[in-house]
Amino acid sequence: MPQRVLIVGASVGGATAAITLRGMGIETVLLEKELHKPKPCGGAVPPAAFREFDIPTSLIDRKVTICRLVSPSGQEASVPVAGTNPTEHDYVAMVRREVFDGFLRERAQQRGAELIHGQLNGLEVGASGVRATYRSMSDGREQTIHADVVIGADGAYSPTARLLGLPPLPRAIAIQERIALPPEAMREWQDTATIFLGRELSPDLYSWAFPKHDHLAIGIGTGPAHSKQAKQLLENLKQRLAPKLAGGRLLLREAYALPMQPQKYLAFDRAMLVGDAAGLVTHTSGEGIYWAMKSGQLAAQVLSQYLDAPTAANLRNYDRLWWQQYGTMYTFLRGLQKWGYGNERQMEVFTEMCRNPDVQRLTFDSYMHKTMAPAPWAVQMKMTWDILRSQVRNYVRPRTPLREQ
Ligand SMILES: Cc1cc2nc3c(=O)[nH]c(=O)nc-3n(C[C@H](O)[C@H](O)[C@H](O)COP(=O)(O)OP(=O)(O)OC[C@H]3O[C@@H](n4cnc5c(N)ncnc54)[C@H](O)[C@@H]3O)c2cc1C
Known part of the structure; x- marks a missing residue:
């Protein structure tokens, strides 16, 4: 046999x-x-998946070219999706x-x-x-x-x-709603993936708004310690976005677990x-x-x-x-989650860090192409210095009003 x-x-x-x-x-x-x-699922897929597994890009609903990060106090970092050597293939694929x-x-x-x-x-x-x-x-x-x-x-x-x-x-819980928006309301989201940080939306992970073919997918993820609050966290996100969701029609509410x-x-x-x-x-x-x-x-x-x-x-x-x-990448990202999402001040630092062009390039090289080459020393020193300044600003001399004191 x-x-x-x-x-x-x-x-x-x-x-x-x-x-x-x-x-x-x-x-x-x-x-x-x-x-x-x-x-x-949020359905965000790196372009590497299409290349490496020979998948037709016709399966992609939208190509996201901007990632917007919104901190707990409302600071925004709007980041173009581009690696060290930008190409027309730099994007985050959104699929159903x-x-x-x-x-x-x-x-x-x-x-x-x-x-x-x-x-x-x-x-x-x-x-x-x-x-x-x-x-x-x-x-x-x-x-x-x-x-x-x-x-x-x-x-x-x-x-x-x-x-x-x-x-x-141990498992995190993620809940998502698919909402069909009128075309003029969809325009704001169409090439942008937005990540929201903050205790009210996700105490230890993040919440998101991802554009799809005919709808916006909004959702929250949260770790085992807060999974009972998951529905409330999604309600908080919907309240926050209410003016932008006006006229929207709920297509689907879906939830599942992710291993941690x-x-x-x-x-x-x-x-x-x-x-x-x-x-x-x-x-x-x-x-x-x-x-x-x-x-x-x-x-x-x-x-x-x-x-x-x-x-x-x-x-x-x-x-x-x-x-x-x-192994190194998993260890690094686990550390980054603890550091960046640990509390609201850290989430502010994380958002500011994402404004740094070197951090942006490294992030998208590793996400889009799944390569993690260490940055040159001078770049690493500059990034470390910028992060330290941001830490000091947000802990010692808060620049923005924080919800968590
Ligand atoms: C709300 C949410 C948003 C997410 N967003 C993203 C994102 O944007 N990008 C991303 O990369 N990842 C995202 N993830 C994670 C991603 O969905 C998973 O990591 C991915 O689907 C894992 O694939 P898998 O094949 O291992 O398992 P799954 O996709 O979970 O598939 C498991 C399969 O096994 C089947 N199965 C289970 N039990 C049995 C049984 N007893 N007998 C037969 N079949 C069975 C199920 O029906 C299912 O089809 C998200 C997860 C959630 C919950």
Whole structure:
């Protein structure tokens, strides 16, 4: 019998893993419980994703060329989206997940992956293989599937991780509303992604307004300590934006969790985790789409080398390669989140820091192209000096009225 891989979850991470495995001729089954409802998401994707995964840019609703950051006191930093060497391809892509995920899923099927509409509810990993049970969404019956290896690409609540006996990860909550605006009201938002900082909107992350094809998506994210306030935080954002949302029509309210920490290991005997199931969302930005795709691809590449001996020791080459390549970036962004969103004074400093042209270039190089080259020493010294001045201004001699004293 040819070897077979079961992937649980056919969203961005699972579909990319399936496309990669099928590219190497490996028999692949995708199990997905939800084929109709879109994944709740802001849908901001870096251009690197389109380039690296050969995705048509026709899937993009809008190309954002300005990022506007609004501090708790209302200071604004309006930042053009441009890296060190600006090109016409410098932008943040805004997609609707129903369109984007649908494309990847269809590509996986076209390449020969089998897609089953079913919900995983049992998993046994033994010496000779994996046995999964699922409820078929078409007739409600319990079915069984056998595979050599399972890849858990089933999101922040990952049933695969739970059935493997792993602890749940700490999770943030994000709520978003899609609001159709009259064309004249939409004009203000169309090429701009706005990030709002402040305790009333998000005590420890941020809230956003992202323009889509026919609507504005506004939302808030907040960590485990404040998740009970999430609905109120979204109401506060809507109140703040009320004049600009006048005449708007609510299309959809959606909410979901984001993992706030990676699993200790990403691979086990006959099992691997990718994307949110592995906890690979980056801090500060809450970005997870690109990372789910990238981890899905890498997991599949490593797995293809060890299908004959899928032991934890072999499959953990995926862990090693991942952290070798991205470990510094994850550590940096986790530190930046603690530093920049720690309290409202820090949020003011963070906003001022984003006015610094060197910070802007570094941020967009790393976001758009996923490269993190250290800045030259002189630039680093200048950035550090500017940040220190901003810290002093906001703590010792506050320049702007702060809500938090
Ligand atoms: C409100 C919100 C806004 C966000 N905004 C952004 C953004 O702008 N940019 C960005 O990069 N990231 C954003 N993220 C994060 C991003 O959505 C995730 O990181 C990304 O979707 C992870 O992809 P994934 O494939 O790992 O998991 P998911 O996209 O969560 O997919 C998991 C899949 O597994 C399926 N599944 C779950 N359980 C089972 C089961 N038992 N059986 C079968 N299938 C199952 C689910 O139906 C789902 O399709 C946001 C998240 C939220 C909640």
